[in-house]
Amino acid sequence: EVQLVESGGGLVQPGGSLRLSCTASGFTFSSYAMTWVRQAPGKGLNWVSAISGSGESLYYADSVKGRFTISRDKSKNTLYLQMNSLRAEDTAVYYCAKWGRNYGDPVDFWGQGTLVTVSS
Amino acid sequence: DIQMTQSPSSLSASVGDRVTITCRASQSVIGYLNWYQQKPGKAPKLLIYAASSLQSGVPSRFSGSGSGTDFTLTISSLQPEDFATYYCQQSFSSPRGTFGGGTKVEIK
Numbered sequence: 001e002v003q004l005v006e007s008g009g010g011l012v013q014p015g016g017s018l019r020l021s022c023t024a025s026g027f028t029f030s031s032y033a034m035t036w037v038r039q040a041p042g043k044g045l046n047w048v049s050a051i052s053g054s055g056e057s058l059y060y061a062d063s064v065k066g067r068f069t070i071s072r073d074k075s076k077n078t079l080y081l082q083m084n085s086l087r088a089e090d091t092a093v094y095y096c097a098k099w100g101r102n103y104g105d106p107v108d109f110w111g112q113g114t115l116v117t118v119s120s
Numbered sequence: 121d122i123q124m125t126q127s128p129s130s131l132s133a134s135v136g137d138r139v140t141i142t143c144r145a146s147q148s149v150i151g152y153l154n155w156y157q158q159k160p161g162k163a164p165k166l167l168i169y170a171a172s173s174l175q176s177g178v179p180s181r182f183s184g185s186g187s188g189t190d191f192t193l194t195i196s197s198l199q200p201e202d203f204a205t206y207y208c209q210q211s212f213s214s215p216r217g218t219f220g221g222g223t224k225v226e227i228k
Contacts, residue, residue, distance in 0.1 A: 033214070033215040035215055035217065037219075044205075044207065044219060044220075044221050044222040045156075045158075045207055045209075045219040045222070046219065047216060047217050047218055047219060050214075050215035050216060050217075051215075052215065059215055059216050062121075095163055095164075099211075099214060099215050099217075100169075103214065104152040104170070104211050104212065104214060105169070105211065105214070106154035106166055106169040106170075106209070107154070107166070107209070107211075107217060108166050108169075108175075110163035110164055110165075111163065112163055113163060
């Protein structure tokens with residue numbers, strides 16, 4: 001059974017940092033691209049970042065480029081999102097999600113989400 | 121970046137109604153278009169992939185159509201458990217995958 005469990009969310013002051021983790025199980029982690037999607041309170045889904053299965057290719061939304069860093073640890077089956085220089089507008093539930101195996105496949109499994117609140 | 125526009129942003133419907141939601145891409149995504157359902161406090165759930173393929177376990181009252189820039193999600197007979205928010209997402213530029221703004225389906 002595929003499982004994605006996020007952790008690391010919480011309250012942080014503007015300008016601060018936070019690292020989110022997503023522990024994966026039930027599939028061959030290194031074979032799949034992974035992604036972070038966020039949802040501000042009462043708003044829609046926004047794609048944030050993605051990483052290839054090998055970890056060699058990284059992708060970012062313009063809104064987080066230069067502030068967020070995505071990475072993965074194959075030995076721990078874990079996906080990370082390092083978030084620096086946080087702003088109030090980064091407040092959201094952050095979902096870790098798994099892409100399908102092939103180009104064009106959908107995001108087919110999501111974690112339960114972790115809430116990040118940026119406030120003084 | 122490819123922009124995705126959904127309409128309407130919300131709608132009211134009754135149980136048994138036929139509901140149609142549209143999604144338009146700013147450029148052709150061929151058939152790489154997916155639909156998700158999200159209920160309050162829950163993660164999104166994949167309903168339709170590749171524009172018209174039904175995800176395993178999803179009821180057959182859900183269907184998708186379209187290609188290029190214009191796509192449609194149809195619920196043939198709305199059920200109480202279908203009241204939720206629906207999102208389209210393009211996977212043409214995966215693993216970048218932009219979403220539409222969402223359509224909230226509410227009870228009339």
